[in-house]
Structure formats: C-alpha cells, structure tokens
Amino acid sequence: MTVTGTHTTLQGTGIGQGVVVGVVARMSEPLPEPQDTPSTKSVEDEAGRARASLSVVARDLEERGKSAGGTARDVLEAQAMMAEDPTLSDIIDESLARGITAERAVFEAFASFRDQLAAMGGYLGERAADLDDVSQRVIADLSGVPAPGVPNPDHPFVLVARDLAPADTALLDLDKVLGLVTSDGGPTSHTAILAREKSIVAVVGTADVSTLADGTTVIVDAAAGTVTASPSDDEVAAAESRIAEREAAAVAPVTPGALKDGTLIPLLANLGSSEGAQAAADAGAEGVGLFRTEFLFLDAGGSAPTVAQQREHYTRLLQAFPGKKVVVRVLDAGADKPLPFLNDVHEENPALGLRGLRALRASEDILREQLTALAEADKATEADLWVMAPMVSTVEETKYFVAIAREYGIKTAGVMVEVPSLALLAPQVLAASDFASIGTNDLTQYTLAADRMLGSVAALQDPWHPAVLRLVGEVGAAGASTGKPVGICGEAAADPLLAVVLVGLGATTLSMSTPALVDVRASLLKYTIDEARKLAEIALAADGAAEARAAVAAAALTLKEEQS
Numbered sequence: 001m002t003v004t005g006t007h008t009t010l011q012g013t014g015i016g017q018g019v020v021v022g023v024v025a026r027m028s029e030p031l032p033e034p035q036d037t038p039s040t041k042s043v044e045d046e047a048g049r050a051r052a053s054l055s056v057v058a059r060d061l062e063e064r065g066k067s068a069g070g071t072a073r074d075v076l077e078a079q080a081m082m083a084e085d086p087t088l089s090d091i092i093d094e095s096l097a098r099g100i101t102a103e104r105a106v107f108e109a110f111a112s113f114r115d116q117l118a119a120m121g122g123y124l125g126e127r128a129a130d131l132d133d134v135s136q137r138v139i140a141d142l143s144g145v146p147a148p149g150v151p152n153p154d155h156p157f158v159l160v161a162r163d164l165a166p167a168d169t170a171l172l173d174l175d176k177v178l179g180l181v182t183s184d185g186g187p188t189s190h191t192a193i194l195a196r197e198k199s200i201v202a203v204v205g206t207a208d209v210s211t212l213a214d215g216t217t218v219i220v221d222a223a224a225g226t227v228t229a230s231p232s233d234d235e236v237a238a239a240e241s242r243i244a245e246r247e248a249a250a251v252a253p254v255t256p257g258a259l260k261d262g263t264l265i266p267l268l269a270n271l272g273s274s275e276g277a278q279a280a281a282d283a284g285a286e287g288v289g290l291f292r293t294e295f296l297f298l299d300a301g302g303s304a305p306t307v308a309q310q311r312e313h314y315t316r317l318l319q320a321f322p323g324k325k326v327v328v329r330v331l332d333a334g335a336d337k338p339l340p341f342l343n344d345v346h347e348e349n350p351a352l353g354l355r356g357l358r359a360l361r362a363s364e365d366i367l368r369e370q371l372t373a374l375a376e377a378d379k380a381t382e383a384d385l386w387v388m389a390p391m392v393s394t395v396e397e398t399k400y401f402v403a404i405a406r407e408y409g410i411k412t413a414g415v416m417v418e419v420p421s422l423a424l425l426a427p428q429v430l431a432a433s434d435f436a437s438i439g440t441n442d443l444t445q446y447t448l449a450a451d452r453m454l455g456s457v458a459a460l461q462d463p464w465h466p467a468v469l470r471l472v473g474e475v476g477a478a479g480a481s482t483g484k485p486v487g488i489c490g491e492a493a494a495d496p497l498l499a500v501v502l503v504g505l506g507a508t509t510l511s512m513s514t515p516a517l518v519d520v521r522a523s524l525l526k527y528t529i530d531e532a533r534k535l536a537e538i539a540l541a542a543d544g545a546a547e548a549r550a551a552v553a554a555a556a557l558t559l560k561e562e563q564s
C-alpha cells in the first residue's frame with residue numbers, strides 16, 4: 001500500500017552512498033515497563049523463572065549468532081554473555097528479595113546497568129542499546145509474549161525504528177529490507193556498523209522519524225543523509241537514475257583507481273584485522289592504506305599481544321597483498337580507543353592527552369615489540385610494508401618515529417597528519433619522513449575543536465569544511481614539491497565527490513572501507529586532474545562545510561551538463 005502524505009525531508013547521518021525508494025514498515029514498539037507490584041509467587045520461584053528466561057534468551061542469541069556469522073556473531077555472543085553476567089544476576093536476586101516479580105527485577109537490573117554504560121558515553125555508551133534489547137527479550141520470555149522485533153510484511157520495505165538491536169540487524173532478510181532509518185544511533189552504533197558491513201542503505205540518528213507512518217513512500221538517500229517522505233515524481237525519477245548509475249558501477253570492470261585523463265590514484269583499503277584482507281583484494285583494493293592495529297591489542301585481553309602473536313597476524317595480512325603496498329599504523333591507543341595497560345590515568349580531555357604516538361613513546365617497549373613483529377612479518381612475505389605513527393604533532397616526533405622504525409629495518413616510515421600543527425609544517429614533516437597519510441577524522445576534530453565522540457557537536461565534524469581542506473592542501477602542496485606520497489585514510493576519502501576534491505588538493509592515494517571502493521572508483525573516472533583542482537578551489541572558497549559541499553555539487557553538475 002502506498003500512502004500519499006505530506007512531502008517532508010528528514011535529516012540524519014547517512015551510512016555509505018546508497019539510495020533506495022520504498023515503503024515504510026515500522027518496528028514494533030517496546031514492551032511496556034513491568035509494574036512494580038508484589039509477586040504472588042515465592043522469592044525462590046521468581047528467581048528460578050528469571051534464571052530460566054535469562055538462559056533461554058542467551059541460548060537464542062547464540063543460535064542467532066551462529067546462523068548470522070561474521071561480525072554479527074561476535075556481537076550476539078557478547079549480548080548472550082550480558083544476559084548471563086553474574087553481577088547482573090546478583091542485582092536481580094537483590095531486587096527479588098523485595099518480593100517483586102521477576103519481570104520487574106529484570107527490568108530494574110538491566111536499567112541500572114544501562115545507565116552506567118550510557119554515562120560512560122562514546123563507544124560504551126552506544127552499547128547501552130544492546131542491553132535494552134536483551135532486557136526486552138528476557139521480559140518477553142517471562143511474560144510469554146513474542147520479543148519485539150522486525151516486522152514481516154509480504155513485500156519489500158524500508159525499516160523504520162528507534163534503533164536496531166544487533167539480534168535484529170543480524171537476521172534482517174536482505175531480499176525484503178530495502179533500507180534502514182533509525183532515530184537513535186550515531187555513525188559508530190551497531191546499526192551503522194552492520195549496515196556498512198551488509199551494504200544496507202541506512203540513515204541513522206534521523207530527526208522526527210515518528211512522522212513516518214507505515215506504508216509511506218520514502219526515498220532514503222545515504223549519501224545526503226536524508227529521508228524524503230511522499231516524494232514528487234521528479235524526485236523518484238532522479239533517485240531511480242542514481243540507483244541505475246550505481247548498479248552500472250557495481251558491475252563495471254575493476255580497474256586501477258584513475259581520473260578521466262588517466263592520472264593514477266591508487267585506491268586502498270582501510271582494515272582492522274587480517275580477516276577482511278581477501279574481501280578487500282577481491283573488491284579491487286590496490287593495497288592497504290590503513291591497517292588499524294588497535295583491535296589486535298583490544299582483543300588481547302588486558303595486555304599487549306606477544307611479538308609472536310603480532311607477527312602471525314601481520315604475516316596473514318601481508319600475505320594477502322603480494323607485491324602491493326600495505327600501510328600499517330602502530331598502535332593508536334587513547335581517547336576513543338582506550339587501552340588501560342598503556343595509559344590508565346584519568347584525563348579530563350583524553351583527545352588532547354597521552355594518546356597515539358605520545359602514549360607509545362611513554363611505553364616504548366610496546367612500540368619496539370610492535371616494530372619487531374612488523375619487521376619479521378615483512379621479511380617473511382612479499383608485500384611492500386609501510387609503517388606510520390598516529391597522532392603526531394611535531395617535527396621532532398616525526399624524526400623520533402622515523403629513526404626508531406629505521407632501527408628495525410623498516411624501509412618506508414611515515415606519519416599520519418591528524419593534528420593541524422603537522423599540516424601547517426608539512427614541508428618539514430615530509431623532509432623528515434617518507435610519506436604522510438592524512439587522517440581526516442581526527443584532523444576535522446582538532447581543526448574545528450569538536451569532539452568526534454560527542455553527538456551534540458557532530459555537525460561540526462564535517463571534513464568538507466574549507467578549514468580542513470586548506471590543511472589538506474598544505475600537505476598536498478608539500479607532497480608535490482618534495483615528491484613524497486600523500487595519502488588520505490579518513491572517512492572523507494569514502495565520499496565520492498569529496499574524494500575528487502582531495503585529489504585536487506594533492507592527495508596521491510585514497511584509502512577507505514572496502515564497500516566504498518566501487519563508488520569512489522566510478523566518481524574519479526568522471527573528472528580530469530584540472531577539473532579536480534577547479535572543484536578543490538571552489539570548496540576552499542566556501543564559507544563552511546555545507547556551502548562547500550553544495551558549491552562543489554553544483555559545479556560538478558555543470559561540468560557533467562557541459563560534457564553531455
């Protein structure tokens with residue numbers, strides 16, 4: 001059924017570049033809060049019921065994990081563990097001693113856990129929604145009602161929800177779910193992570209989703225981060241032509257990244273573990289532009305992985321790219337990626353604290369072990385290993401890192417440009433190192449003084465901002481005059497139009513998550529280097545991020561019209 005309602009456009013955060021047209025099906029509302037009334041059963045009976053339901057839900061989540069596989073399995077297993085967390089069952093027992101029902105005790109215990117997580121903010125804060133989902137499932141089991149979940153109409157639909165629990169996302173029927181729209185969740189929420197992994201068109205953190213009634217036709221445009229309800233025929237036609245263009249790009253032959261005039265711009269992958277290496281190579285990644293080693297350390301269980309464990313992992317990674325460039329970043333701990341064994345001191349502003357290379361320098365043995373493992377893996381494999389340091393802010397730190405990397409025989413050592421001070425001194429930085437790779441996520445955070453973990457300032461975290469682009473241009477110019485490579489490895493490189501601007505500013509390679517490669521490859525092929533430079537100038541002349549994006553989009557359209 002298609003309902004013709006009021007034409008409205010809602011704004012959120014798009015995940016990826018996709019666009020879909022479809023009708024809305026809403027996720028069912030959460031169960032009501034169980035009443036705080038005395039139980040008619042004994043405390044022992046209620047405790048038995050609670051334990052049984054917690055275990056039923058844990059087993060169910062494990063089963064769902066097994067059938068979903070991949071990242072979803074890890075997420076669902078983590079949820080199953082939450083259901084059987086001993087601290088949680090202690091809190092439930094304490095509440096039950098008051099003579100209340102198991103439903104109420106489970107509700108209260110999860111709520112108090114949830115509040116503790118939410119108060120931590122950032123990555124852990126976003127896990128709070130996972131606890132809500134487990135709580136709802138246990139209460140549904142206790143009450144003998146179905147757990148709230150994904151609707152199941154007999155036609156394809158755009159799923160609209162407050163947020164999606166991992167258990168729901170993992171089991172989405174991708175033949176039916178055309179797109180996802182959520183009111184909660186940021187770009188690092190599970191919904192976003194899983195949407196990226198499964199290439200589902202998604203807009204998260206969307207304002208006013210309550211206005212989207214079941215059956216409304218919507219255009220979900222992840223590239224623009226918009227959801228248009230009851231669109232006009234022209235809007236639907238424009239969306240459909242973009243869908244066709246993307247489908248053509250997806251089946252186009254995988255060619256090396258290049259501009260229309262043949263200028264080569266190698267397209268590389270951002271990876272967090274060696275497991276994604278083969279998929280990246282299959283998608284035409286010409287190497288790895290950023291291998292984040294934090295996950296290896298986070299998974300090691302409270303201490304640094306041994307040299308042997310690291311060597312094994314790096315060897316697996318390098319083996320997937322014989323003869324190709326693989327840029328590994330040494331451990332970037334601190335701020336959004338806390339690792340207590342490197343720095344457990346409370347800091348008021350961790351993004352400005354002892355993080356990245358600063359933390360490694362303070363625990364140099366960990367850096368030395370990592371370089372040892374990397375050098376050994378390099379010797380045993382055929383890839384072209386480059387190693388770089390994160391969160392570098394001075395030329396002195398650049399020299400320190402390059403010198404210590406050389407001690408271990410690392411042939412190509414460089415730095416990430418994530419702090420404005422480094423971009424402003426790019427000629428000296430590149431004179432002291434073999435290459436620079438610009439991390440636009442942090443560079444934007446530090447240029448605009450907007451914490452990348454904080455939803456309230458998310459609008460400022462936009463790499464289209466001309467101030468950020470100006471800094472990119474400084475590094476690009478220094479790269480051109482010294483002949484040293486300048487890569488981009490932040491999220492900005494995954495935006496097809498911004499990627500062209502970055503090349504116009506002097507980037508020589510672009511690195512992104514694997515699913516973004518197709519769109520960026522197709523976009524680069526539409527412009528010559530002179531056109532890319534012209535678009536870059538237009539972006540630099542704008543007042544702000546939104547103006548830069550709009551002005552470049554308009555200029556790109558004019559170029560396209562002139563050529564057709």
Ligand SMILES: C=C(OP(=O)(O)O)C(=O)O
Nearest residue numbers: 439440441442489490491
């Ligand atoms: C690529 C970057 O590093 P991370 O996102 O891991 O901080 C960046 O800051 O742009």
Ligand SMILES: [Mg+2]
Nearest residue numbers: 418439441442
């Ligand atoms: Mg960074």
